[in-house]
Amino acid sequence: MTIAENNTGEQTPATLVTFADPWRPTREQNRTTSESRPRRSISRSRSHRLSVGGDSIHTVRSGISTDATLPIGFRTLSLQLDGAHNAEVVASKAEQHVAKKAKQQAKGTDFETVDFHKTSVNELYQRLATHPTKGLDQHAAVKRLQQDGLNVLPSRRPNYAKKLFGYVFGGFCSILWIGVIIFFICWKPLGGNNPQPYNLGLAVLVMIVIFLQAGFSAFQDWSTAKTMNAILDMLPSDAMVLRNGNFVTTKASQLVAGDIVRLIVGDKVPADMRLTNTSGDIRFDRAAMTGESEEVEGATECTDKNMLETKNMALMGTLVTNGSAVGVVVLTGGKTVMGGIALATASVKEKPTSIQREISHFVKIIICLTVILASLLLFTWIGWLRVKHFDYMNVPAMLNDVMGCVVAFIPEGMPVGVALTLMMIARRMKAADVLPKSLTTVEMLGCVQVICSDKTGTLTRNQMTVTSVGFVDSLLTADDAQAALLNQAGTKALSDLRRAALLCNEASFDPETIDKPIAERTIQGNPTDGAILRFADATESPPSSAVRSAHPQLAQIPFNSKNKFALTLHETGVADGGSCLAIIKGAPDVLLPRCTSYISHTDGIMHAFDAEAKTRLSSLQNKLSRNAERVIMLCQRDYTLASSPNRNMEQELLENCLSNLTIIGVVGIFDPPRPEAKYTVETCRRAGIRFFMMTGDFGLTGAAIARQIGIFSGEAEPDTYATIETRRSSSDATGEKQVQYSSTSLLLEGIEISRLADDDWTVVTGYQEIVFGRCSPEHKLTIINELQKRGFSTAVTGDGVNDSPALKAADVGVAMVNGSDVALEAADLVLLGNFDKIIDGIRLGRLVFQNLQKVISYLLPAGSWSEIWPVILNVFFGVPLPLSSFLMIIICVFTDLFLSLSLIMEQEEFDLLSQPPRNTKKVSIIPHHNATFEPELIFVYFKDHLINLKIYLQSYLFIGVLETLSAHAMFFLYYWRQAGIPPRALFFCFERCQAGIHGYNGAQMAALNTTGQSVYFVTLVILQIGNILSIRNKRLSILQADPFRRQRRNPWLLLAACISVGIAVFVTEVPGIQRLFGTAHVPWEFWLIPIPLALGILCLDEARKAVVRTWPKGLLARVAW
Structure with missing residues (x-):
């Protein structure tokens, strides 16, 4: 212990940067080898989510009101408050009333008057009634905790009015409200003296649908937040605090003013602290508060009158990126700088996730098709039907057809299916000890094409x-x-x-x-x-x-x-x-x-x-x-x-x-490899994912471990920088770019990474097996950036401070639970168990995408394609409307919904990890072997959308056409068997059907059409059961994966089928529903005839799958989903 002079000139005991200290903090990975100290971090640094105890916030850069209690001259501050969603805080200086209100309501701290940073260390100890070598005793700590409260950040109440508005009027609901208005108008005043209860019933029904969706969205948001918070709470936030003369580990939320806390590299500062002892190289990352990535030096002396600028203060939520220190807690919870920011922020704006972007892409297509077809119907009615067939379709009937078109194109059950799928997969990940910090990560992990992993502690046991x-x-x-x-x-x-x-x-x-x-x-x-x-x-x-x-x-x-x-x-x-x-x-x-x-x-x-x-x-x-x-x-x-x-x-x-x-x-x-590392590498390679190593160790050490765990699969010596350099020289001499490589393995040292030119990186990123040795954090970041520049989706796994830049930059950052706070903070996903848990994450990430495709593929044939054709036949061919708007809504929102939700519970197909990852970028470069087995690079320009051309072909032109033809055949069959009216008599019938044909008057024709519509409806419900039995397997036959075998058992499917049929019976057989919505009893034979038709759809799709399996590179396989 030495005597140092503080800024006031007093002689005080101090452990110097460079000086020995009997209780000096240890450095990075200061954890026991047999038992790791649990840590917690909440989200990525690009959208920093700082946590203390159980609360958390997100941060991005934005402005703070000038009326806030923060001193003038401090850097721009910002944050995010949502605990389950990836939200950005957008704060405007014009929104000063938010900060004023926060200032009035919060028991905040006036940071312009605090002097903890100016006071001498001894005086500070006296003021806080603590001891420099003993700290607080437990009794005093408990008393202060009861007095000051938990050391957690204050949270803002959400804007419930705004949320409610979004639930009721957001997404498809905005279009459905147009339908409500139109149905009300059709009832009155367009209904005249005899308004039709049917139109009023439709308006009320659509409103019920809207409120059901809004209620589900609210429940889903609440449930998702609860699930994600439960996941995040599994990552405890601890601090090393001096109590009763011994350093002990305690929850950060239990810290009180006067506690003496030890900070080491990789830690997150748990409260506002005055530094009393530091190592000479102590550095803090304040990007969470300032938005600036430059590190801030720490010191024990006061360097600025402003508490927020002086170097002897460590602020809550900042990260220790280098060195070590000891400090005394001066402010906790809402009294801290971060607590003040939490109360001074303005509005929260959510960033769309990748799934939301995909859904938005689909919605845009649907809306465009809806507008085009609705406009075509309207112009056809104005320019032709109103002129040539004036009595055929009045204004209410035309508006009903237009809304029928809208209802037909919009799969109202899809938002529910998507939301539940994501939530269920997130819960499965949690059960598998894979903790995603947001629902975005759930799906994104399945898209990863390259995994770049640190070696020590990740691929090896860290038992040296x-x-x-x-x-x-x-x-x-x-x-x-x-x-x-x-x-x-x-x-x-x-x-x-x-x-x-x-x-x-x-x-x-x-x-x-x-x-x-x-x-x-x-x-x-x-x-x-x-x-x-x-x-x-x-x-x-x-x-x-x-x-x-x-x-x-x-x-x-x-x-x-x-x-x-x-x-x-x-x-x-x-x-x-x-x-x-x-x-x-x-x-x-x-x-x-x-x-x-x-x-x-x-x-x-x-x-x-x-x-x-x-x-x-x-x-x-x-x-x-x-x-x-x-x-x-x-x-x-x-x-x-x-x-x-x-x-x-x-x-x-x-x-x-x-x-x-x-x-x-x-x-x-x-340092022995983890026993599961080899299996993980092999499984990733089988799944089409390349596995690279980025290590700070010597390249040959990394290469030796790489051979043991299978990253290097052969015994031949890998290519080196000399190989790349030789190729470049050859390329310069011939004037041709060399993109081919002669072996699958490459070993590069860190110093060589900085020498690579852009063309060199094109060759490097095409290797199947790479070990990067002597990597600094900057080298790791460069590697990730170069891979992403060439269109590869990347994941980085690591546990140390030096991994954090790459963890932030990667598409998915994966940290081990016993890693440093900095690594946990930067990561998107945390592995609680062994390293092979990442395989479970990849499998579930692919499963969520596959199940979402199945849900949408199931909903489109009946809920869209087979509903639009009745409207087209009615308007353009004069056929009596085969399916009413009411029955369209029942299919979309009720009968199809329950069966689609059963697909959420589907297990993965056996080949899920044998398929390559989907491409989420517009351009990708993939290694490929040509006809002479020489490796070459191929540029791929296709982006795999959630709803792509293959799904449209499968859902519309294959299953959709089969269901549409079958349902119309049943509709015409009913007319022929019940009334002897052949199909040709119904085409171009127009207003004659309303007057009566084939000896039937207008009322009798209306009754026949009502039953015919119910037959069409029942047929679609039964056909969809055959569709779901087929759609649950993309490639496998139902004989290999039926819903009753243990491996792919799905009891929910049978239950959902029973519910769907029950709804169909209720809608067609209940007298009150029949009178109000124009449905009718369906003869029993028309319940039975669709069953073989459903089996026919199943068999035809089985034939398609058989062809695809037999000729996997054939034309049908290329267009099949």
């Missing part, structure tokens, strides 16, 4: 063990090195290596397990340091504590993913005029250029690090790397400080202490 100890002139196993040290037979090089391993090490043993054998002790710190600590502590000659006591730490530069080394400065224990011992640990390829000598293991003498020694050490590194070992080099040097140790010495060490290094040796650390 030192297996080799190497020197320039020898190589030992870890057991042999430990035996030599135990027997005091170790050389100077081996002794120096153990000393360096103990001194330049941020890991420690958990005091509660210190009495256990070393292998069973719990490690506090990152796994790499933990492995080195276990190795060095296994020998007690001299004891580890004695080594550390003899060389107190003076300063430190912690490891980070950019520098790839760590440095510690220690006292030598000898009075030699201020000379210090510097220990440097890091990647060999980073430190080798800085080395000038090495200690020989053979004679213990220091030798010059010449070309021969460099060759031997490089060979040693390659040998260990090919054994999948992470190689860490340990170096040392003597260094004399230019001045006494202080907080600003980091730059001095970086400039002067990283040259003329002496190599002590290297350690090889093995």
Whole structure:
């Protein structure tokens, strides 16, 4: 502990950036190897959703009212408040009344008057009645919690009036309201002195449909929010807080003012805190508040009068991206800066999800078709029917036909089916330990074409063990090195290596397990340091504590993913005029250029690090790397400080202490692959997904692990940057672009990534198997951007801070639940279980898309195509209307709806993961083998829409035509069998049918038509049962996947079929319905005849599937859905 001078000039105890500290925070991945500390994050940083306790908010950049309590001059702030939807906050300075109201209602903080950042540390401790080394006692913490409340962000009440308006008038409901108005007009005043109750009944029925849909939408929103909140609550938010003299893990929501909290890299700041101790490289990401991605430096001194700009304040919701710190909580919950923002925001505008965009695309097509056909009907009536057949169709009848056209084209049950499908799949994902943060992620994961995964902790177990100890002139196993040290037979090089391993090490043993054998002790710190600590502590000659006591730490530069080394400065224990011992640990390829000598293991003498020694050490590194070992080099040097140790010495060490290094040796650390990693890679490849590795380790280490888990499938050496460079030179010489590649595997190092030209990336992104070694966060981001630029949908998996930029940029970011807060914050989806859970996510993501296609494909034939043709025959061919508007609505909203909902419960077909992912981009480049089996790249320009041309062909021109012909045949058959009227007599009948034909008067013809319409309706209901039995399998025969076998059992289908038939019976047989809506009793034979017709549709579609399976590349297979 050293004495530092604060900004007020007082002498206060302080643990410096670079200074040793008995309770100094550990760094990234500061979790135990056997039990990970649970963490929580709510959403992606591109739409940051910050969480404390159980509440959460979203953030994007927007303005804050000038009347808010935030001080003038602070950066633009913004946020989002919806817990289940991807919403953007759009705040306008003109909407000042929102901020005024928030200011009036909230017990906010006036940030212009607070002085926590200006007060001395000792005075702050006194003001908050806390102790710098003991913290609060539990009794005081509980009392303050009761007084101040939970440390959670305040939430705004939703605009229920706006939501209600959207439920009632949004989507298809806006068009249905036009129908209500028209039906009311047809009733009165167009009904004259004898208004038809039928028109009034239709108006009321459509209103009931609207309110049912609105009620369901409200319920679905509530249920979805509840489901998503339950998912998010499974990611607990914790903090390391000093209570009763010990650091303990507690829920962030339980923090109170005066708590002393430890922050490490990867953490999310749980409250507004005054920093009291920091490492020299502490950095915060305030993008969640400012919208700016630049990191902000942390310090212990006040640097600005404005609390929001000073560097000694850590603000709630910001992320620790580098270094570590300790701070005292000064503000919690709604009193924090983020709490003030939450109350000062204006309106919330939802961003459409990919599914919503697809539905909007479909709705636009439907509306265009509706307007075109309705306009054609109207102009035909005005220009022809009103002139040639004046008595055939009056204004109410014409308007009824137009609305019949509208009702026919709009699948009213589709929004319900889509919403329920997404919700059910989200629940299935939750049950499978795959937690999506929004419904968008549910479907998007099924579209992924390339997965780029971090190695350590994701593909490997993150359980590291030192297996080799190497020197320039020898190589030992870890057991042999430990035996030599135990027997005091170790050389100077081996002794120096153990000393360096103990001194330049941020890991420690958990005091509660210190009495256990070393292998069973719990490690506090990152796994790499933990492995080195276990190795060095296994020998007690001299004891580890004695080594550390003899060389107190003076300063430190912690490891980070950019520098790839760590440095510690220690006292030598000898009075030699201020000379210090510097220990440097890091990647060999980073430190080798800085080395000038090495200690020989053979004679213990220091030798010059010449070309021969460099060759031997490089060979040693390659040998260990090919054994999948992470190689860490340990170096040392003597260094004399230019001045006494202080907080600003980091730059001095970086400039002067990283040259003329002496190599002590290297350690090889093995991190075994996860047992499920190989299965995951193989399954992804079978599903048409390429699996790449992006690792910060040496490329050869990554390649060795890649071979073990199947990312590299062959034994041949992979292509390298030299291969790409040779191809580029050849291309420049011939003037032709080279897009072909000769092997399926590629190994690139991080330094080579920055050298790739745009044409090189086109070739690189076409490889089937790639390992990117020595990747920095910037390299990972570049890789994702280049893949996306070429049309690939990407997913990134990772658990560390260095993965967060790529996690944000990817189409789907996937984090492990034991990852850092920064990674969890950036990800779209969190895996609670093993890594192979991502396969469940992909399967369910594809299932939701497939089931949605099935739902829509089922709804279109009867609910659209077979309903529009009766209107066309009635207007253009003079046939009595085969299907009334009332029965059209019943089909769309009731009989079809229940059967379509049963499709939501469908399990996946066996080939779901054997098909390639769908293309969500307009352009995509895919690898392909030509006729001579040479790999080449093919550009694909098609985007796979949810409702594509294949579905239109299947639903309209195949199933739709069959159902339309069958239903019309039943309609004409009824006329012929019941009244002896042949079909030809009904065509071009126009007004003659109303007067009477074939000996029947107008009333009798009307009665015949009423029953004929009911026959048409009943026929469609039964035909749709045959359709759903067929549509539930895209490729499989019903004999392979019937609804009764265990694998594809769907009892809901049988129940839904019974309900649909029951509704048909109710509509056609209840006298009150018959009188009001013009339905009639259907003779029993017309209930039976459609059954073989439904089986015929099933058999014809079975024949289509058989042809597609037999000739998968034939014409029918290309156009079949």
